[in-house]
Structure formats: C-alpha cells, structure tokens
Amino acid sequence: MAGAEVTDIAVVGGGPAGLSAALAARQTGAEVVVVDENSAPGGQLRKQIHKFFGSKEHHAGQRGFRIAEELAAACRDRGVELWTDALAYGIFDHTLGIVRRGTAFTLTARAIVLATGASENALAFPGWTLPGVMGAGAAQTFINLHRVLPGRRVLMVGAGNVGLIVSYQLLQAGAEVLGVVEAAPRIGGYAVHAAKIRRAGVPIWTRHTVLRADGRGQLEEVTIAALDENGRPIPGSERAFAVDMLCLAVGLTPLTELAWQAGCRFEYSALLGGHVPLHSEDMETTVPGLFVAGDVAGVEEASTALEEGRLAGLAAAAYAGHGSPALEKEKAAARERLLALRSGPFGSGRRHAYEEIVRGWLRWSGAR
Numbered sequence: 001m002a003g004a005e006v007t008d009i010a011v012v013g014g015g016p017a018g019l020s021a022a023l024a025a026r027q028t029g030a031e032v033v034v035v036d037e038n039s040a041p042g043g044q045l046r047k048q049i050h051k052f053f054g055s056k057e058h059h060a061g062q063r064g065f066r067i068a069e070e071l072a073a074a075c076r077d078r079g080v081e082l083w084t085d086a087l088a089y090g091i092f093d094h095t096l097g098i099v100r101r102g103t104a105f106t107l108t109a110r111a112i113v114l115a116t117g118a119s120e121n122a123l124a125f126p127g128w129t130l131p132g133v134m135g136a137g138a139a140q141t142f143i144n145l146h147r148v149l150p151g152r153r154v155l156m157v158g159a160g161n162v163g164l165i166v167s168y169q170l171l172q173a174g175a176e177v178l179g180v181v182e183a184a185p186r187i188g189g190y191a192v193h194a195a196k197i198r199r200a201g202v203p204i205w206t207r208h209t210v211l212r213a214d215g216r217g218q219l220e221e222v223t224i225a226a227l228d229e230n231g232r233p234i235p236g237s238e239r240a241f242a243v244d245m246l247c248l249a250v251g252l253t254p255l256t257e258l259a260w261q262a263g264c265r266f267e268y269s270a271l272l273g274g275h276v277p278l279h280s281e282d283m284e285t286t287v288p289g290l291f292v293a294g295d296v297a298g299v300e301e302a303s304t305a306l307e308e309g310r311l312a313g314l315a316a317a318a319y320a321g322h323g324s325p326a327l328e329k330e331k332a333a334a335r336e337r338l339l340a341l342r343s344g345p346f347g348s349g350r351r352h353a354y355e356e357i358v359r360g361w362l363r364w365s366g367a368r
C-alpha cells in the first residue's frame with residue numbers, strides 16, 4: 001500500500017451493509033475497496049451465533065457468522081479488495097485517511113459508501129464505571145469471538161432483542177444469568193427470544209431499573225428497584241444481587257463521525273437511534289458522491305442493511321460512471337424489498353422515520 005491509493009468505489013465498514021454495497025458496485029464492473037477496522041470482515045454478524053429470521057433471500061435460518069463468511073467469500077471471488085485491520089480516521093472530500101497496521105495513507109474514490117454501523121449506548125448510575133459493567137455487545141464479542149467468559153453471575157439491563165439474545169448466549173457460554181431488568185412496561189424484543197430465556201429459568205422484570213453498582217475495585221453487587229407509572233423508583237422495592245458482571249443492552253446509536261466530518265446534513269430521529277444523515281431514496285447524503293447504508297443510516301437489522309447496501313452500492317457505481325438502465329431496475333427492486341421489510345407490524349414506524357429522512361433530503365435538495 002503506497003501513500004496515496006485510488007479506486008472507483010470505497011466502502012467504509014465491512015458489515016452486511018458494506019459487503020452488500022461492495023458486491024453490488026462490483027457487479028457493474030467498478031473497482032471496489034472495502035475498509036474495515038477488524039481482523040476479518042462481517043461486522044456484527046461475526047459474533048452472531050444464532051439463526052436469523054426473515055426470508056430466504058435475507059439468509060433466514062442461517063447463523064450470522066456463516067452469512068458473514070459467505071458475503072466475504074463472494075466479495076473475494078468477484079474481485080472486491082477487502083482491507084482488514086484498516087481504520088478510516090478521516091474524510092476530506094472524496095479522500096479517506098486510513099491507518100493500516102501502523103501505516104497511514106490515503107484512499108481517493110469517485111464515490112464513497114459509509115457503512116460504519118452503530119455503537120452501544122451506556123447508562124449512567126453510581127458505580128457504572130466499575131470493571132464488570134459492560135455493553136451487551138462487548139460481552140457478545142468476548143464469548144463468541146474470543147471464547148472468554150468475562151463474568152460468571154450476570155444481570156442484563158434491557159429486554160430488547162440484543163439483551164434477550166445475549167442473555168441466552170451467556171447461558172450457552174456457561175454463565176448464570178440472574179435476570180433481565182427492563183424499565184419499559186413491556187418486553188421490546190421478539191417473544192420467541194423472551195420465551196427461550198424464560199424456559200431456561202431467567203426472570204424478566206419489566207418496570208424495573210438499576211439503582212447502583214458496588215464493589216471494591218470491581219463489580220460485586222447490583223441494586224435494582226421497581227418503577228412506578230412515572231418511572232420513579234418505588235421506595236422499599238430495592239433488591240441487591242451479588243454479581244460479577246452487569247450487561248447494558250440499552251440501545252444503539254448510528255456511528256456517524258465520518259458523515260459529520262464530511263459536512264453531511266443530519267436530522268434527529270429517536271426511532272432510528274439518534275442523529276442520522278439526510279439521504280435520498282438512493283442513499284446519497286447531502287454531500288454529492290457520498291452514500292450511507294445500514295445502521296449508520298438508522299439502527300435496524302441485517303436484512304435492511306443488506307438491501308440498503310445493495311441500493312447504495314448500485315447508486316455509488318452509477319455516480320462513478322458505471323450506470324445503466326438495468327442498474328436502475330435493480331435499484332427500484334431493492335427499494336421495493338426495503339419497503340416490504342418495513343411494512344410489517346414492527347417495521348411500519350421505522351418506515352415513516354425513513355420517509356421523513358428522505359423528505360428532509362428532498363427539502364434540502366429543492367432549496368439548493
């Protein structure tokens with residue numbers, strides 16, 4: 001790798017969105033480079049050992065890490081360059097600043113797709129910085145990627161899909177999960193995941209929260225309490241548990257630093273996880289030639305990340321001069337599939353949130 005590399009399409013992030021974008025762009029004949037900071041491509045999928053739901057075209061019934069392996073193999077077979085251990089630390093017009101294995105260099109592309117994913121949210125309470133308190137995603141990385149059990153007696157905070165799935169995976173890894181604490185009155189994740197951990201004897205306490213974590217130098221005890229209708233702890237309902245691990249599964253936030261740095265315009269959407277870059281229905285941001293796909297464009301699922309990646313990859317290829325009538329048809333088909341994915345009982349709220357982001361982009365575009 002020299003000091004200044006050049007390609008048609010650069011994709012930052014090798015998760016489902018980035019790999020799908022790369023495959024789509026490559027099929028048009030464009031040169032494509034994927035940059036990912038990890039030692040292997042796949043993003044979140046690499047640590048997901050459970051079988052996915054959904055349709056066959058979105059890999060339903062397959063385990064996440066297998067989907068990652070298949071996507072990466074398809075990229076390699078078709079001539080996509082996969083740069084692992086490569087961190088994109090900055091973006092300057094159409095040039096990325098990259099550090100790979102101790103060497104800094106630049107990569108200039110005609111079009112760039114940001115597919116950087118999302119980061120875990122934290123929760124502040126007394127003792128939250130004690131060793132042993134960690135994000136559920138971090139715990140999942142420990143057990144499923146590094147085969148290390150970071151704690152033996154665990155409490156989970158958050159009964160969304162991440163909290164439920166990681167609780168089950170901690171049980172599989174040999175930990176004792178004492179319970180799941182959820183502030184909302186209802187479980188947010190799929191009933192099938194909740195049923196699985198309940199069958200394994202793990203209680204789920206809705207309308208409960210963590211009051212504090214205690215320990216000398218590391219986590220030893222966690223105190224939880226029930227919440228009233230106004231979300232206030234009910235005096236006298238406190239319970240303390242001796243644990244060495246507290247996992248926080250309290251949502252994800254789109255990882256948007258590069259998009260901010262590039263000067264993209266943003267809109268806040270609580271449903272999409274925070275500030276997301278305005279984008280067109282082809283996933284192009286307000287910076288021409290800069291596209292987004294996957295969780296960075298709003299936290300969702302691997303299935304939607306795959307379709308958004310496909311759309312962004314095709315649109316980026318067209319921007320870079322590899323457009324064709326067939327490609328336009330493919331983009332329309334990807335948009336249809338995205339609409340279908342967002343039309344179910346869980347997806348429709350998100351569909352409106354996405355439409356709002358596209359409307360924001362159209363308003364910006366009209367005012368230019």
Ligand SMILES: Cc1cc2nc3c(=O)[nH]c(=O)nc-3n(C[C@H](O)[C@H](O)[C@H](O)COP(=O)(O)OP(=O)(O)OC[C@H]3O[C@@H](n4cnc5c(N)ncnc54)[C@H](O)[C@@H]3O)c2cc1C
Binds near residue numbers: 117
């Ligand atoms: C526990 C859990 C269970 C899930 N289960 C399911 C499920 O059953 N079905 C489903 O559809 N979805 C599921 N999901 C959601 C799904 O995994 C994500 O929505 C999906 O991975 C998002 O894809 P992405 O490509 O946008 O981001 P990611 O998969 O997060 O990939 C982004 C990649 O970009 C890299 N990166 C970020 N910034 C940089 C940078 N500056 N330079 C270089 N590399 C960078 C990251 O390290 C990462 O490898 C689950 C998620 C979790 C956490």
